[in-house]
Amino acid sequence: MNVIETTGLGKRYGKSWALLDCSIAVPAGRLAALVGPNGAGKSTLMNMTVGLTVPTDGTVTVLDGTPIGSPEALDGIAFMAQDAPVYKNLSVADMLHLTHNLNRRFDAAYARTRLTDLGIPLKKKAGKLSGGQQSQVALTVALARHPRLLILDEPLSSLDPLARQDFMATVMTAMTDDGVSVLLSSHALADLERVADYLIVLGGGQLRLAGETDDLLAEHQVLTGPAADADRLASQLAPVQDKRAGAQAHLLVRNGGPDAQPVPPSWEPHPVGLEELVLAYLRPAANPASRTSLSEVSS
Amino acid sequence: MSVLSLPAQVTPAPAAALRPVPWHRMIWVTWRQHRGMLIGLTAVYAAVSAFLLIAGLKAHHAYAAVASCHPAISDACNTLNNNFGSTYWTMANTTGIFMNLLPALVGAFTGAQILAAELETGTFRYAWTQGIGRIRWTIAKLTLLAVVITVLSWAFSQLFAWFYDPFLGRSAGLTVLAEGVFDTRGIDFAARTLVAFTIGAFLGMLIRRTVPAMAATLGVYLGLKLLVWLVLREDYPVAINTSGAVPLNTQQSAPATMPWILKTWTVGTTNWTRYIPVSRFWPMQFIESGWLLLLSVLLIAATVHLVRRRAA
Numbered sequence: 001m002n003v004i005e006t007t008g009l010g011k012r013y014g015k016s017w018a019l020l021d022c023s024i025a026v027p028a029g030r031l032a033a034l035v036g037p038n039g040a041g042k043s044t045l046m047n048m049t050v051g052l053t054v055p056t057d058g059t060v061t062v063l064d065g066t067p068i069g070s071p072e073a074l075d076g077i078a079f080m081a082q083d084a085p086v087y088k089n090l091s092v093a094d095m096l097h098l099t100h101n102l103n104r105r106f107d108a109a110y111a112r113t114r115l116t117d118l119g120i121p122l123k124k125k126a127g128k129l130s131g132g133q134q135s136q137v138a139l140t141v142a143l144a145r146h147p148r149l150l151i152l153d154e155p156l157s158s159l160d161p162l163a164r165q166d167f168m169a170t171v172m173t174a175m176t177d178d179g180v181s182v183l184l185s186s187h188a189l190a191d192l193e194r195v196a197d198y199l200i201v202l203g204g205g206q207l208r209l210a211g212e213t214d215d216l217l218a219e220h221q222v223l224t225g226p227a228a229d230a231d232r233l234a235s236q237l238a239p240v241q242d243k244r245a246g247a248q249a250h251l252l253v254r255n256g257g258p259d260a261q262p263v264p265p266s267w268e269p270h271p272v273g274l275e276e277l278v279l280a281y282l283r284p285a286a287n288p289a290s291r292t293s294l295s296e297v298s299s
Numbered sequence: 300m301s302v303l304s305l306p307a308q309v310t311p312a313p314a315a316a317l318r319p320v321p322w323h324r325m326i327w328v329t330w331r332q333h334r335g336m337l338i339g340l341t342a343v344y345a346a347v348s349a350f351l352l353i354a355g356l357k358a359h360h361a362y363a364a365v366a367s368c369h370p371a372i373s374d375a376c377n378t379l380n381n382n383f384g385s386t387y388w389t390m391a392n393t394t395g396i397f398m399n400l401l402p403a404l405v406g407a408f409t410g411a412q413i414l415a416a417e418l419e420t421g422t423f424r425y426a427w428t429q430g431i432g433r434i435r436w437t438i439a440k441l442t443l444l445a446v447v448i449t450v451l452s453w454a455f456s457q458l459f460a461w462f463y464d465p466f467l468g469r470s471a472g473l474t475v476l477a478e479g480v481f482d483t484r485g486i487d488f489a490a491r492t493l494v495a496f497t498i499g500a501f502l503g504m505l506i507r508r509t510v511p512a513m514a515a516t517l518g519v520y521l522g523l524k525l526l527v528w529l530v531l532r533e534d535y536p537v538a539i540n541t542s543g544a545v546p547l548n549t550q551q552s553a554p555a556t557m558p559w560i561l562k563t564w565t566v567g568t569t570n571w572t573r574y575i576p577v578s579r580f581w582p583m584q585f586i587e588s589g590w591l592l593l594l595s596v597l598l599i600a601a602t603v604h605l606v607r608r609r610a611a
């Protein structure tokens with residue numbers, strides 16, 4: 001069962017593509033991290049998933065093939081947009097009541113208990129709360145709907161480290177207790193390194209990498225060996241990243257699973273960290289097209 | 300610690316069982332989000348009403364003295380009449396102009412912000428991803444506000460019509476059919492406020508920014524008003540062509556009931572006149588209010604269409 005499935009999904013604004021030919025399938029029950037630099041197409045992908053943006057190309061479905069914008073999709077997905085928009089002139093209690101009225105399901109008791117636990121006064125105007133508290137309010141009203149899928153667009157970027165930790169703790173609790181699937185975007189990978197069990201990397205409007213985090217880490221390794229031998233190996237393994245330092249070369253390669261190729265004994269494999277992996281895929285050379293041309297030049 | 304106890308696996312109901320969020324929930328939503336606007340509008344109407352009531356009572360009182368003065372051609376009656384005119388004429392003119400601009404102001408200050416503010420502050424990303432769906436949200440909100448504003452405006456215009464009654468006929472052609480008078484009474488004022496509100500809502504969605512949308516609303520409404528005055532109203536199918544005398548067409552008999560002469564022309568030796576008698580006031584009101592109402596419905600439909608189509 002997939003909470004999000006896209007096929008050849010694309011969105012064009014004028015002449016430039018914000019997202020191009022993106023095909024992903026995010027399985028249920030995961031905390032999927034959507035990472036990439038600013039302008040990579042993360043918000044565009046999310047907006048198309050919640051029906052705020054109409055795709056130019058391709059298809060997208062949610063919650064096991066449910067069409068976007070259908071009552072089932074609206075009911076099952078809670079979305080928290082970037083900068084956590086809340087009605088600044090409404091009190092927190094009114095935000096709860098508003099969300100209650102706009103949805104079939106709303107767990108008012110949960111919302112009130114949680115906000116009280118966080119020390120957020122219900123009578124205060126939402127606009128008078130700190131950025132972290134506004135995010136918590138937006139997250140609480142989203143979770144109180146008991147969605148099957150929670151989509152969070154850059155929820156952490158405006159929060160201080162402590163508020164980030166509180167925010168992620170709430171998300172993780174909801175995943176365990178409520179079984180909600182989460183798609184969370186961020187341009188800072190450090191926040192997600194330990195919690196994301198599914199990873200989607202976007203760069204320049206294109207999908208660079210997607211998969212279960214553990215599988216991706218197992219399939220990738222850095223090979224360290226003699227620089228003199230590096231070109232030959234590079235042409236064979238098509239490294240994601242190719243770093244030369246004097247007589248030594250460090251090749252980050254995807255070489256795992258049943259199709260794994262043997263590595264010459266003069267090369268030493270090292271495991272790769274998540275951040276290193278993502279950054280390697282975000283380098284221009286990691287673009288599949290340009291990587292091919294690079295290896296053609298070198299061979 | 301957590302109160303979340305509903306496992307997600309049992310939550311999804313079969314698609315067929317999913318009932319939409321009921322419409323009536325939007326009543327509270329609309330009231331809570333726009334009560335400031337509605338209270339403000341009511342306050343403006345109430346303040347102007349208080350003035351119209353006080354000034355109107357005085358004017359009616361003074362007018363009653365003029366009307367009952369006998370013999371009407373005496374010097375004393377003439378003085379009374381002139382005093383009435385010099386005391387109240389400017390006030391009647393000023394409030395008349397204000398009443399003609401009021402629907403545009405109401406449209407700009409109520410209609411234009413409804414969607415533009417959501418788009419400007421980004422809250423549409425919240426509102427349009429809730430279970431009720433953006434189409435229902437838009438239709439319910441616009442319809443509720445339109446009805447409330449129309450009813451308030453209708454009630455207000457009844458008071459103004461009463462206030463203005465003594466001034467009808469005080470100058471040539473100043474009848475209930477006159478431009479600027481017809482627009483402020485009957486059901487026309489309410490219909491005009493409604494159309495101004497929907498113009499505002501539509502332009503707010505089209506332009507997506509509150510202040511430019513407000514300015515555009517004023518411009519479009521006044522353009523529409525001029526179009527009605529200069530072009531459309533003369534062609535409503537209520538005018539009469541006659542080759543004989545136009546009834547009641549004498550200034551002296553009863554100026555307030557003088558027909559509206561549209562044009563005269565000659566065919567051979569016969570003089571023709573096209574005119575609208577004052578008795579056609581209500582048919583004319585229904586015709587104009589009718590198409591204004593239709594235009595309002597179309598504008599709401601167009602706004603909903605824009606909301607549905609909008610790409611973030």
